[in-house]
Amino acid sequence: AQNYRITLLPGDGIGPEIMTVTVDVLKTIAKQYDLQFDFTSVPIGGAAIDETGEPLPAKTLETCRNSDAVLLAAIGGYKWDNLPRHQRPETGLLGLRAGLSLFANLRPATILPQLIDASTLKPEVVKGVDIMVVRELTGGIYFGQPKGVFATETGEQRGVNTMAYTDGEIDRIAKIGFETAQKRGGKLCSVDKANVLDVSQLWRDRVTQMSEQYSDVELSHLYVDNAAMQLVRDPKQFDTIVTGNMFGDILSDAAAMLTGSIGMLPSASLGENNPGVFEPVHGSAPDIAGQDKANPLAQILSAAMMLRYGLNQPQAAKRIEQAVLQVLDLGYRTGDIMSPGMKPVGCRGMGEILIQVL
Amino acid sequence: AQNYRITLLPGDGIGPEIMTVTVDVLKTIAKQYDLQFDFTSVPIGGAAIDETGEPLPAKTLETCRNSDAVLLAAIGGYKWDNLPRHQRPETGLLGLRAGLSLFANLRPATILPQLIDASTLKPEVVKGVDIMVVRELTGGIYFGQPKGVFATETGEQRGVNTMAYTDGEIDRIAKIGFETAQKRGGKLCSVDKANVLDVSQLWRDRVTQMSEQYSDVELSHLYVDNAAMQLVRDPKQFDTIVTGNMFGDILSDAAAMLTGSIGMLPSASLGENNPGVFEPVHGSAPDIAGQDKANPLAQILSAAMMLRYGLNQPQAAKRIEQAVLQVLDLGYRTGDIMSPGMKPVGCRGMGEILIQVL
Numbered sequence A, B: 001a002q003n004y005r006i007t008l009l010p011g012d013g014i015g016p017e018i019m020t021v022t023v024d025v026l027k028t029i030a031k032q033y034d035l036q037f038d039f040t041s042v043p044i045g046g047a048a049i050d051e052t053g054e055p056l057p058a059k060t061l062e063t064c065r066n067s068d069a070v071l072l073a074a075i076g077g078y079k080w081d082n083l084p085r086h087q088r089p090e091t092g093l094l095g096l097r098a099g100l101s102l103f104a105n106l107r108p109a110t111i112l113p114q115l116i117d118a119s120t121l122k123p124e125v126v127k128g129v130d131i132m133v134v135r136e137l138t139g140g141i142y143f144g145q146p147k148g149v150f151a152t153e154t155g156e157q158r159g160v161n162t163m164a165y166t167d168g169e170i171d172r173i174a175k176i177g178f179e180t181a182q183k184r185g186g187k188l189c190s191v192d193k194a195n196v197l198d199v200s201q202l203w204r205d206r207v208t209q210m211s212e213q214y215s216d217v218e219l220s221h222l223y224v225d226n227a228a229m230q231l232v233r234d235p236k237q238f239d240t241i242v243t244g245n246m247f248g249d250i251l252s253d254a255a256a257m258l259t260g261s262i263g264m265l266p267s268a269s270l271g272e273n274n275p276g277v278f279e280p281v282h283g284s285a286p287d288i289a290g291q292d293k294a295n296p297l298a299q300i301l302s303a304a305m306m307l308r309y310g311l312n313q314p315q316a317a318k319r320i321e322q323a324v325l326q327v328l329d330l331g332y333r334t335g336d337i338m339s340p341g342m343k344p345v346g347c348r349g350m351g352e353i354l355i356q357v358l
């Protein structure tokens, strides 16, 4: 059997319960595809702060580095919201991205026919929406220097962050954008604010230059404000979107919400010489934590993305994705995606049914 | 009669035609409310580039400064898209904002019952939506220094922009936010990215501090990615939003598009010791320019905002706004808001009907 070391980062809130269910699913898949998973669970975020005082203990990062893939659930919660920045759960997440050089974040926003009514948009507007947002994840304003709050000459405070990209940073994410578009509908939309920002003009120039190597991909450019509008106006026009860290944060969440069911959306964060991190788009939902109410499907679909992008096991990935659709076809729904006439289940129940289907 | 000097900036694309119609409307209103308008029309954007080589000639800015209010239509077009940045139409707009210190941009996003079907969102989701986005307009990443494209030690290029806010800049826009909320539904949502950005943490701290002076306003905070989601998920939860320049650019456009009819939305840009600038949210639509197809109503509603916020003539403003609703009730529609059973009209036709109604 092919052996994989998987680091589990259950994190906070509903993280541990959706992770438990997902590990059970992976164990079932392992038997069917002759795989072997060695799971190591380590703390991150609030859980790590409580245990060690730090949101990303050195041992956690080390364990991630030494594995074949990392499965992350969710981090954060009210409890840690007022700590200083270097001790916040989010800082652990940013540290993980930087520590593993995960420069490419893939965020699909797909409308499932079974859940089309969950969207706040009209069915004819969202039917068939299938967008992949490729977001740069280790550069831009999230990491640019200088940053901080400084005293000015007049004694005022001045908060500063720097949005910066080098040629090389743009080129490597643009490449992922073009390659992703090639494997999908062949259309790439690059989003920037080149009419105002110098860094965006460089972004646009580099992406345009690179497009010469991808004659099979149809490249377009949108300003970020217009992109936000177009996502609401006619999301079907998009296939693959490539953009920087901040714009990607905003647009991928907007795109996700078009589906109306963010409890269903996975994501992948990939680097070059390190394992990828796979996690749901939704947060840690502290208000329903520990009540067996959480929807584990985004976590399970993140495990599928791990199999596909992290471990090169596309068949096993596909099997999980199909099983999720089957469970929906059978009418099972957690609270967040419940609709009249469907069968309500909890987090564990959803996992059990999925395993039966598998 | 009360006398007002109005600077007209018709700009590019459909700008001149919607401006012509709006001036006619203002002349009609002037007679009814015993006002007198002295109109001076000067070039900006592409039109100014063609005439003088610059998007904001000194004379244009000077004329604006010496007036009581500025009515702007729209700027930009394919023709000028590839000029160097300092010669772009947008640069003229940014120069106008900076030159008049227009730090507060008010962008309403209101669903009109007559046009609710124009929204891509379900009617029950958008019915009654009435959001005011208060966007900071002369600071943040739009104007922060340093900026530019620099050579790095390794010979790579590095594009840089700086997102910066001082206490004073945050306080003055926050004040507008609180005061706007007071006059509306009493709810203010401040949007930032304080979990990642130092400048946003300062923003959040100052806004929170100022809230002590506005005990009648209910303040909440959202991260920008979540705000983008919430606008799509449940826009009715918002009353007044206050945010920085870049986040405001994105969110006000997303909010505008929720209505499905951005041809209807006006905006106001206000400073302290200078005339305000009033302009529609939509762009210059070069593809339909000169064809008498443009919807002049956003420009006309911008003139109403001018009467209310710039000239303190709220009654005249209200009269225009009511007349616009009446025209819609009568079933007249330009192409952008056309729906079955309604009466199609062009730009001039819409203006004529509105004047009849007045």
Ligand SMILES: CC(C)[C@H](C(=O)O)[C@@H](O)C(=O)O
Pocket (backbone or CB within 6 Å): A090, A093, A094, A249, B195, B196, B225
């Ligand atoms: C939690 C936060 C730091 C993070 C981000 O902004 O990247 C989150 O919003 C995300 O999109 O993964």
Ligand SMILES: CC(C)[C@H](C(=O)O)[C@@H](O)C(=O)O
Pocket (backbone or CB within 6 Å): A195, A196, A225, B090, B093, B094, B249
């Ligand atoms: C044209 C552009 C510079 C401008 C901006 O980004 O502010 C526009 O998008 C707006 O919102 O008024």
